[in-house]
Amino acid sequence: MYITNAAAEKSPKDVLGYMSQSIRRYLYNIDLDDAYEIHMGTDMPLCIYFTDGRYCVTRKGVLTRSLKDAVRVTKDDILRTLELITGASVYSVKDEISNGFITVAGGHRIGITGSAVMRGGKVSFIKEVSALNFRLAGESIGAADKVINTITDGTSVKNTIFISPPGAGKTTILRDTARQLSDRGFRVSIVDERYEIAAMTGGRSAFDLGVSCDVLTGVNKAEGMMMMLRSMSPEVIITDELGSIDDFKAVKKLLSCGVSVIASAHGNDCDALSSRYDCGEIRKYFDVVVLMSKRHGAGTIESVKKND
Amino acid sequence: MIRIIGAVMIVAASAAIGAVMNARLSGRVKHLEGFIAALEQLKSDICFSDYGMEQALLRADGVSKTGGVFKDTAKNMKELGLKSALKKAVDDKKDVLCLHTADADAISALGKRLGLTDAEDQRKNIDGVISVLKIQCEEARADYKKNGRVYRGMGTLLGVLAALVLM
Numbered sequence: 001m002y003i004t005n006a007a008a009e010k011s012p013k014d015v016l017g018y019m020s021q022s023i024r025r026y027l028y029n030i031d032l033d034d035a036y037e038i039h040m041g042t043d044m045p046l047c048i049y050f051t052d053g054r055y056c057v058t059r060k061g062v063l064t065r066s067l068k069d070a071v072r073v074t075k076d077d078i079l080r081t082l083e084l085i086t087g088a089s090v091y092s093v094k095d096e097i098s099n100g101f102i103t104v105a106g107g108h109r110i111g112i113t114g115s116a117v118m119r120g121g122k123v124s125f126i127k128e129v130s131a132l133n134f135r136l137a138g139e140s141i142g143a144a145d146k147v148i149n150t151i152t153d154g155t156s157v158k159n160t161i162f163i164s165p166p167g168a169g170k171t172t173i174l175r176d177t178a179r180q181l182s183d184r185g186f187r188v189s190i191v192d193e194r195y196e197i198a199a200m201t202g203g204r205s206a207f208d209l210g211v212s213c214d215v216l217t218g219v220n221k222a223e224g225m226m227m228m229l230r231s232m233s234p235e236v237i238i239t240d241e242l243g244s245i246d247d248f249k250a251v252k253k254l255l256s257c258g259v260s261v262i263a264s265a266h267g268n269d270c271d272a273l274s275s276r277y278d279c280g281e282i283r284k285y286f287d288v289v290v291l292m293s294k295r296h297g298a299g300t301i302e303s304v305k306k307n308d
Numbered sequence: 309m310i311r312i313i314g315a316v317m318i319v320a321a322s323a324a325i326g327a328v329m330n331a332r333l334s335g336r337v338k339h340l341e342g343f344i345a346a347l348e349q350l351k352s353d354i355c356f357s358d359y360g361m362e363q364a365l366l367r368a369d370g371v372s373k374t375g376g377v378f379k380d381t382a383k384n385m386k387e388l389g390l391k392s393a394l395k396k397a398v399d400d401k402k403d404v405l406c407l408h409t410a411d412a413d414a415i416s417a418l419g420k421r422l423g424l425t426d427a428e429d430q431r432k433n434i435d436g437v438i439s440v441l442k443i444q445c446e447e448a449r450a451d452y453k454k455n456g457r458v459y460r461g462m463g464t465l466l467g468v469l470a471a472l473v474l475m
Binding site: 079080082083084086087088089090091092094117124125127 | 354355358359360361362364385386389390422423424425426427430
């Protein structure tokens with residue numbers, strides 16, 4: 001569906017460096033270019049999810065649809081992998097773990113499950129980690145080509161929301177939208193709470209975000225959007241996965257300040273999103289609603305609805 | 309003349325052996341104290357300063373005399389894993405640091421949970437090892453107090469006796 005940016009010289013195989021040696025050795029010869037997830041669960045088969053479905057990895061290092069021949073992941077594999085992901089410093093990424101995932105260099109997001117430790121009614125930590133899910137980030141130059149001319153006419157940018165179930169390519173299309181708008185001369189600010197859009201490492205993004213793009217990472221979206229508004233004079237603010245009523249309130253506030261917002265949210269359609277967050281008609285906030293799916297692989301655009 | 313030279317050599321060798329045994333006893337005390345101080349630093353860096361493990365280990369290494377155990381661990385942790393890297397470093401340096409098997413085991417046991425849990429659990433883990441090392445250190449001090457002078461004195465005395473018998 002997408003054209004991968006070869007110039008960026010990034011590879012999904014980068015994530016192998018975060019896996020235990022006993023798992024890594026089975027994956028060296030597997031082509032991960034079209035893979036979007038690698039799942040490791042204790043005593044479960046090592047699975048890789050491609051656009052055409054789930055495959056298991058055998059001891060010979062090849063893919064199979066059969067669960068019978070699959071390599072089984074052990075508890076030691078999970079612990080060693082967790083050690084590599086966190087640099088043996090699980091305590092220092094406690095906040096990320098309490099959110100259920102850690103983002104590593106390259107923007108790959110590693111989901112974590114286990115036993116949640118609750119404090120004050122909130123998840124404070126996940127102990128006895130039982131499974132890790134590697135969501136592979138990929139830069140796809142041109143991912144936003146189909147919608148960019150709807151989003152902008154060259155002089156202004158329409159408030160846009162991308163809605164899809166998880167893994168349908170929302171972050172990838174947001175990233176490419178940021179690049180294209182930035183290269184067209186708009187002042188773009190990205191609020192990247194989960195380090196996924198820009199994958200900043202050492203003050204640099206792992207991806208091409210164009211020439212006029214500022215990135216604020218690690219901050220709560222609602223707060224981050226207001227910070228960007230006050231500090232960077234943006235024309236467009238881009239953020240990922242609006243997920244709370246506070247996020248939508250912040251969007252409403254930004255719109256009243258004359259800044260365009262491009263965002264994404266989990267869901268199947270706009271109505272479901274509106275009812276879930278009880279924030280009125282999402283359509284009232286956004287001029288363009290893009291529904292996405294995985295029907296023809298990640299990045300499938302189902303519909304583009306414009307409010308006239 | 310040769311007999312006298314031989315006797316002196318026997319006495320000197322025997323005294324040296326006694327001195328080495330004495331030094332090993334005091335060395336064990338010194339290094340156990342060093343490990344306790346280093347672990348206190350490690351605990352502080354992990355629980356309160358939020359240092360990454362590699363940096364925390366390097367900082368702990370600089371605190372006191374631990375024979376580079378933590379430095380070696382930091383160097384090998386990516387390749388071997390923290391637990392194995394610590395065990396290897398301790399095993400490699402055990403003799404140089406005059407540690408007993410129980411001392412080495414206590415330090416290696418740190419690696420079982422080190423870095424894999426939250427700060428609170430890390431504190432408990434390190435405190436547990438420090439407690440064991442403090443007991444070991446007390447035992448080492450008592451051992452040194454009891455046997456240190458004996459080894460030194462006995463070394464020379466046995467040398468003199470051996471020399472007299474041989475003469």
